[in-house]
Structures are given as C-alpha cells and as structure tokens.
Amino acid sequence: MSDLAPARGMVVGHGEMANGLVSAVRRIAGDAAGALHAVSNEGKSPELLRDEIDKIAGDEPVVIFVDLSTGSCGMAALSCCRNRERRVLVGGVNLPMLLYFVFHRDEPLAELAARSIERGRAAIDQPLRPDRSTRASG
Amino acid sequence: MPILLNRVDERLIHGQVVIGWGNQLRLDRFIIVDDALAGSDWEMDLYRLGAGSAEVLFADVEGARERIGEWRGEPERSILLTRDIGTMRRLAEGGLLAGEQVNLGGIHHGPGRRELLTYLHLSEEDRRDLAAIATSGAVVTARDLPDTHRVTLDSLLKG
Numbered sequence A: 001m002s003d004l005a006p007a008r009g010m011v012v013g014h015g016e017m018a019n020g021l022v023s024a025v026r027r028i029a030g031d032a033a034g035a036l037h038a039v040s041n042e043g044k045s046p047e048l049l050r051d052e053i054d055k056i057a058g059d060e061p062v063v064i065f066v067d068l069s070t071g072s073c074g075m076a077a078l079s080c081c082r083n084r085e086r087r088v089l090v091g092g093v094n095l096p097m098l099l100y101f102v103f104h105r106d107e108p109l110a111e112l113a114a115r116s117i118e119r120g121r122a123a124i125d126q127p128l129r130p131d132r133s134t135r136a137s138g
Numbered sequence B: 001m002p003i004l005l006n007r008v009d010e011r012l013i014h015g016q017v018v019i020g021w022g023n024q025l026r027l028d029r030f031i032i033v034d035d036a037l038a039g040s041d042w043e044m045d046l047y048r049l050g051a052g053s054a055e056v057l058f059a060d061v062e063g064a065r066e067r068i069g070e071w072r073g074e075p076e077r078s079i080l081l082t083r084d085i086g087t088m089r090r091l092a093e094g095g096l097l098a099g100e101q102v103n104l105g106g107i108h109h110g111p112g113r114r115e116l117l118t119y120l121h122l123s124e125e126d127r128r129d130l131a132a133i134a135t136s137g138a139v140v141t142a143r144d145l146p147d148t149h150r151v152t153l154d155s156l157l158k159g
Helices: A017-035 A046-057 A072-081 A095-103 A109-122 B015-025 B041-050 B061-072 B085-095 B124-135 B153-158
Strands: A008-013 A036-040 A062-066 A087-090 B003-009 B029-033 B055-059 B078-082 B101-106 B114-117 B120-122 B139-142
Touching: A008 A017, A008 A046, A008 A072, A008 A095, A017 A036, A017 A095, A036 A046, A036 A095, A046 A062, A046 A072, A062 A072, A062 A095, A062 A109, A072 A087, A072 B041, A087 A109, A095 A109, B003 B015, B003 B061, B003 B085, B015 B078, B015 B101, B029 B061, B029 B085, B041 B055, B055 B061, B061 B078, B061 B085, B078 B085, B085 B101, B085 B124, B120 B124, B124 B139, B124 B153, B139 B153
Parallel strands: A008 A036, A008 A062, A062 A087, B003 B078, B003 B101, B029 B055, B029 B078, B101 B139
Antiparallel strands: B114 B120
C-alpha cells in the first residue's frame, strides 16, 4: 500500500478511442471505472490538449494511458509529465491493462504502472484455436 | 534527395506525420523550423522521442534559411515542419520555397481563427501570410493525410 491517495487514471486517445475504452471498462468492472477519465484529442490544438490533461491530472497520483506514445496524445501527455513525479505515462493502452489498473490503484504509482503494462502486454496473445486447448502454431 | 514536403502543422511530429506521411514518403528525416523550439533542450528531446529512429533536426528561421540549400543536397528523405503559418512565410521570403509544395496539415481553433476545414482554422493574419507564401512562388494546398482530398489555396481563401 502507498501512503498516497489511490491513483487515478486518464485515457487519452485519438477520436473516440478513449471514450470507447472507458465505456468497455465500465461494462466489465462497473463503478471501478469511475477512476478513469477519458480525453479525446479531436479538434484540439496541442496547447488545448495539454491544458486539459494538466487540469484533470491535478496534483494527486495519476497514470496517463495513451494510445500512441509518439502521437499528438502521447506528446501532449509526456509534456504534462515533465517535472511531475506523481504523473506516469503509459503508451499502447489496451483493455486488460486498464482492468488491472482500476482494481489495483492502491499500489505505489511506479509499480502500478509497471504491472499494468505487464498485464496489457501479456494479453496480446497468439491466435487461439477453438478446437484444441493449445495455441495455434505457425 | 530534396525536401519532399514543407508542412505547417501545429502538432509538428505526431501520428499523421510520422505514420501517415512518413510511410507514404518513406521519410528518414524531420526538419523542424521554429525559433522557440530550437532553443529548448527538453522540447527538442520530446520531439526526438516522437520520431522513432528517424533523424530530427531543429533550426530557427534564420538558421534554416542559411542551411536549406545544404539540406536539399543531402540524401535523407526529409519533411520540413513549422507549427505556424507565419514561420513558413518567413522561411519562404525572397522565393526560397519557389516551386515547392507547402502543405497545410493542422491548425486548430484559436482566438480570431475561423474553421475552413475540420483540421484547418485560419485568422486574417494567417490568410495574408498564405497569400504571401503563394506570391513568393510556393504551391500552397491543404491536405491532412496523403490519401485525402487536396484543397487549393484559391478555394480555401474564397471560403
């Protein structure tokens, strides 16, 4: 357990992606999804997007999940993390990492981010065959 | 290899540029021309992160005007980026971009700006700067991605 408040999460993505992911977390995890805030870059200048992320992030611990680290969302979020120890950026957001995050928000921020990444990465799977218990080969 | 495209995009290096245009033009170098950025180490580091394995050069307008001939003679497949139209206008002064393509890729809402395309919002000053760029001999069009419709400056300014 950390001595800080439980981390909040933010999903920043292109178009409707962030809203879609947060909606999916809500369908699966229920009220736990309330810890996530969705932000879209749609129609926003870099300055406006940075301001929005900065305002939502505030001063409490926050993990900022972005779809593409090197896109406009990732660049804006990275800029907001500069000199802010309570903000951690995670790229390549997916549903499994968000599900891990919302149920483990009491973990120390760096560990929470690392484990969320680990969970998200592990969920990118080889195709499974419906007719056998093992993974498809070749 | 000449500079393949000169683009105005306030996001500079981001997904559309790196992935959309980068794959189409097979870019291996980004040249960012911006007076403020060229003096900010942390921002230069930020944009280098966004470019992956491609090279990123930074220059202020004065430095870019001195070096643009040299860049054109180098083998790297390059895109030159500014984040505002005024910077591109200063670069184009005296016909430095004559005969070249200037692409308008992304200017969003802002004070005094009006939406002409979903990704392009221009102020009166922007319109004057674009007219000056065209008068200096560059071919100005708007297009956010390589496979979207190219909008000519004439039709933009009539809008």
